[in-house]
Amino acid sequence: MRKVVSAVLTLLLALAATGCGNGSPADPTAVEDDPYSESALRYGLAPVPHPDLTYQPDVVLVGGGGRSVRSVTADGLTWRIDAAAPRADKLASGKIMFITGRGVGRVLDLRRDGDDLLVTIGPVTVTDVIRDGILEQRGIAIENPVVYQAGEPLWAMSEAEAESLGATPSGRAGRAAPLRLAPTPPRPAQPPPARGGGEVKSVVANFSTGVSLNDGAEVSFHYDRAGTKLSGRAALTFNRPEADFHLSIKGGSVTRADLTISGGFGIRYSFEAGIQDGQNITAVLPVPAEFSIPIGRVIGVPLALTVSQTLKVTTAFGAKAGTVKGNGEFSLAGSLGYGYVNGTFGPQVSKNFKRKESLINSLRGVPVGVMGLLIEHRVRFDVGFSAFVLKAGLFFEVSTGYGTTIGSALGAPLAVCRGVGLGVRASYGIGYEILAPVVKMINKFLRLVKIAPINSSGKLGPKPYVIHTAEEIIPPGTKLCGTPKPAAA
Known part of the structure; x- marks a missing residue:
């Protein structure tokens, strides 16, 4: 190549x-x-x-x-x-x-x-x-990707923001018309907010292969709003990955499908979180970039292999003040993939789970109350037609959920409880997917012009496959600490 x-x-x-x-x-x-x-x-x-x-x-x-x-x-x-x-x-x-x-x-x-x-x-x-x-x-x-960067996309805005920028359907009611978006006016740089006010949210996506120990699909994130702060990184690591695929279609039906991605996969993440008179959050942080590797034409059909990511962070802070931080790294699998033949799907995952850096031993902070955090990182590989908001073809998605809990420092004379849960699962199949926020906004406009709404996804595929799940608490056997639950990927 x-x-x-x-x-x-x-x-x-x-x-x-x-x-x-x-x-x-x-x-x-x-x-x-x-x-x-x-x-x-x-x-x-x-x-x-x-x-x-x-x-x-x-x-x-x-x-x-x-x-x-x-x-x-x-x-x-x-x-x-x-x-x-x-x-x-x-x-x-x-x-x-x-x-x-x-x-x-x-x-x-x-x-x-x-x-x-x-x-x-x-x-x-x-x-x-x-x-x-x-x-x-x-x-x-899977190298030399084209990076499609969307900046601040329409679907990341609130409805009021979108309308203020002119994102409204053109044409008369009852007559279908395309959407229009007025040019986005420049926004002044925002200084870091004072405690209790303002907002800073950012997610940066990175992708590299075969160059260093930090290769992989990674997102770094920062969230600072009204006394709640989060920052960290989450990555699916690999080394010089390659993909094989096969798709047979006869009479408009898929008769066979295979997708395999090799590269020695692992997972790695680090985080810092703190609260000072803030509130718990569930933040879906848009990742406004995808990495596309052009395959060229296959029997006349232009195809690409696309790597995209999503990130969700949920806090469960039990007090109005405290901090927590941690990091961990694990090997996961030698290859990821699936096969479909005669109407039956089967995963093809060569599991090789090993702990490289202990997450639970790294947990530290000053928790006045219980500090809980769940980070969900999804990395999806698509082979087929691919645009930023719409993808159709073969896909394999790795979903990793990291759940961490550290007990209140006020209980230190008895035991400072620490718990982690890790869940990794795979979703795969043949189908299409559109970013859900896009569908919501588009369908609002389609209703106005009397066009049937579109669905966010449609696929042929089985239920998610669990690659790995584990939980750990320390000190072990302490009633005060209880039992952690595996993170839901």
């Missing part, structure tokens, strides 16, 4: 549907083959017909690929394309637009705007697009 310098692309999701784009392609029939070209990085490669693959009859392969795209709205679902692009005139409500590997979906709304078409698409599964074909590739190096 060719080696390229790791590309970084700030995805222009905040462009309005009326924003400028690439302009008309000089040659709309030309086929772009380089997955790292400017238009391919921005919008994806175009699909091309292939004798070994049959598309579903309602799929429209719009020609020109990314060079036929003007812009994409902030929600990622409305595409402004060149109305003169090959086969664009075949698009209609209910058809499936396939213009690039990042622009594929069922047409919810279509209207002309000058020389352009504004096309709002909804989710599709891979079998909605492909009727017959065998897609497979081995030894995909």
Whole structure:
């Protein structure tokens, strides 16, 4: 596989549907083959017909690929394309637009705007697009990712914030119209808040492979609001991972599917938390970046392997003051994956769980009351069509939950109780997923224009598979400390 310098692309999701784009392609029939070209990085490669693959009859392969795209709205679902692009005139409500590997979906709304078409698409599964074909590739190096950074996306804002920025449906009620987003005004830098007021929230995603001991998919987070502070890191570590996949589709049904990711996986995290007259929280911290490894075309179908992450932090502080911190690291598995054949799924996980750095021995702090914290980190690998808010194809997701508790220092003469729970599970299958906050906002607008709502996910797959679960308390055998429960991943 060719080696390229790791590309970084700030995805222009905040462009309005009326924003400028690439302009008309000089040659709309030309086929772009380089997955790292400017238009391919921005919008994806175009699909091309292939004798070994049959598309579903309602799929429209719009020609020109990314060079036929003007812009994409902030929600990622409305595409402004060149109305003169090959086969664009075949698009209609209910058809499936396939213009690039990042622009594929069922047409919810279509209207002309000058020389352009504004096309709002909804989710599709891979079998909605492909009727017959065998897609497979081995030894995909998970390296040199394209980083799609969304900044502060529409779905991370409150409803009031979104409306204040002009995120409202255009057009008259009762007539479907694409969403518009006014350009986001610059926001002044915010100083750290004083205790009891203000807010600071940030999540930074990192991804690296085969270079150092810190390789992996990692998020670092910081939360500071009204007397409650959290910061830390959570990572799924690996070393030079590779992926193999196979997907057989016949008559619009999946007959066989396999996805395996090798790389010697582990988990690692560290945290600091404190409260001073604050409140307990459950914070879903948006991770506004995904890491995409272009695979190129497989029998004419443009595919990518995408790594995305989500993070959730829940506190259970038993007093109005206290601090706690800790860290831990574990090896997890040599490889992760699953197989599907004859209607049956089966996990393919080579477990190798070992403790490298003790979490429970690292717990420390000044807890005036009981300090409890749950960190849930999810890392998902998708192979298929991939846009920032919509993915369809094969997927494998590792969910890790770390639960920690440290007892009140006021009980130190008796025992300072410390407890940890760790739960790791896998979800996998074939299907699609859209970020839930996007679906909520989009469906609100779709109801206004009388279009049926879209679902956040649809998949063929089994219940989650438990990879590992464990719990530990110290001092052991102390009634005062009780028994911890494993963290729910």
